[in-house]
Amino acid sequence: MRKRSIRWVAMVLGLTAIVAVGATAATAKLTHSTAGSTLRFAIGAEPPSLDPGLATDTTSANILLNIMDPLVRLGPSPALKAIPSAAESIDHKGSVVTVHLRKDERWSNGAPVTAQDYVWSWLRTISPQLAADYAYQFFGIKGAEAYNSCDPAKTNCATLAKQVGISAPDKYTLRIQLTSPQPWFDQQLGHSSFLPAYKPAVDKFGNKWTEPGHIVSDGPFVLSSWKHDASVTITKNPKFRNAASVKINTVFMPIITDAATALNAWKAGNIDVDDSSFNPSDIPALKKMKEFHKYTALGTYYYGFNVKNITDVNQRRAMSDIIDRNAITKYIGQLGQVPARGFTPASIAGGKTILANSHLPSVHQTDKAKGELAKVANPKKDINLYINNSAGHINIATAIQAYWKQLGLNVNIKVQEWKQYLQFLGPPPNADVDVYRLGWIYDYPDAQNGLVLWTCGSGNNNTNWCNKKYDALVDQASKTADADKRYQLYQQAESILTGPNGDLPIMPIYWYVYALLTKANVHGIEVNPMDQTFFDHAANGTPVSIG
Secondary structure, three states, rough: OOOOOOOOOOOOOOOOHHHHHHHHHHHHHHHHHOOEEEEEEEEEEOOOOOOOOOOOOHHHHHHHHHHOOEEEEEOOOOOOOEEEEEEOEEEEEEEEEEEEEEEOOOOOOOOOHHHHHHHHHHHHHHHHOOOHHHHHHHOOOHHHHHHHHHOOOOOOOHHHHHHHEEEEEEOEEEEEEEEOOOOHHHHHOOOOHHHOOOOHHHHHHHHHHHHHHOOOOOOOOOEEEOOOEEEEEEEOHHHHHHHOHOOOOOOEEEEEOOOOHHHHHOOOOOOOOOOOOHHHHHHHOOOOOOEEEEEEEEEEEEEEEEEOOOOOHHHHHHHHHHHHHHHHHHHHOOOOOEOOOOOOOOOOOHHHHOOOOOOOOOOOOOHHHHHHHHHOOOOEEEEEEEEEEOOOOOOHHHHHHHHHHOOOOEEEEEEEEEHHHHHHHHHOOOOOEEEEEEEEOOHHHHHHHHHHHHOOOOOOOOOOOOOOOHHHHHHHOOOOHHHHHHHHHHHOOOHHOOOOOOOOEEEEEEEEEEEEEEOEEEEEEEEEEOOOOEOOEEEEEEOOOOO
């Protein structure tokens, strides 16, 4: 998913990380041999990191989830139950979770994968030294947040590390002490930040340990080539415990940052799957093709405010209410995206309850918006809107620029490539940022995963907004095992975030829909609503199967 995941999204309308590359260079990358069992799967971004402790975007995470074996994988929608993978079984006793590891799990060099590998890896991710954006994924574990926030100049951090509730009572048993019973924790274990790193490789190669020839992994594939800003290749891992069931020998992933170039490569037969982006002008024709597949997503496309620059909630509300979300999804998105009523997707467990007080308008409310702006004594009239480079983002930003012009706002759209963009957003954001666009694809299917983004100390909160009452509600919900009671707390938090009387530090625009363009001879690619993509069951011969 940069300073975040966020899983920064890798999907429709160019919601993948975009890096400027000329069409000629992109086309040249497609000369990879297709001999043998090879899947050619185009991606739209250079993976920022293949370190499980540092990867925060979908492009990186999906490579990691194929060269590594997550403890669990999520089952079919809508339940998305945690199905053991590297774990053999998981036991619960109150706030204590015991993970029994498979004894036949092996690193790609043949060494056994042990519970101590997880203990070391998770403590590394939590450590203040690594400064991992996704350290907060572990804050439901006793002592993790205290260790992560340790200041070595003031505290003995090693002592705090020993107090984190992660231990290995034996070689294949991992024991986790949570701060409270957390019903979503098993599902959360499927996230890429919970993957182990191989300590000897990290120790030997430092920040180069993720390069081909250095990296040691335990999944169905291994990283065999990484030509930066050009392509990534993974090949079948013969030491994987289930290697006999892996039909594909090679997944070749050319990095094609231009949507038109990717589509032309697919039409020319140079790639099997286009997972990069689609220009809005191409979507009507693509939707008529049997090779074009849409499927359920769990995520939100949104604009965020820098509340230090746009300080008055009435101006933020006016800028939100004048946006015609229905027109954006119908004429720009075109894939059936749903105008967002709030940040939390309606399709998530408890969504109806959580969104009961959130009613962002689906069509523009011009008179209402002008009235709200009239309440502002000194509105900010010159707006710098930052987006990352993609045709879809630019089209949406241009539409919103026109809406805001009706309020008398002068909007300057500033476009940046992905890595620079994420650095510019912070947190805290560069002072020049007034409004920015991002998307959040959920890491696990509980509303907590989205609402926690906007807490004061979140590494994904680029808004400069901090509301202690909101933080307290999210914290209380994270300690509430009863689902109905938890949804009520989420409702209160969502109301503060996006409700009619809320602070509105963000403007949700729509809830995502995913799409893939595949050749008819590809099947078995598995994609879940969190945009986790798996290739270990992929093969050639029959139409694509997306589950």
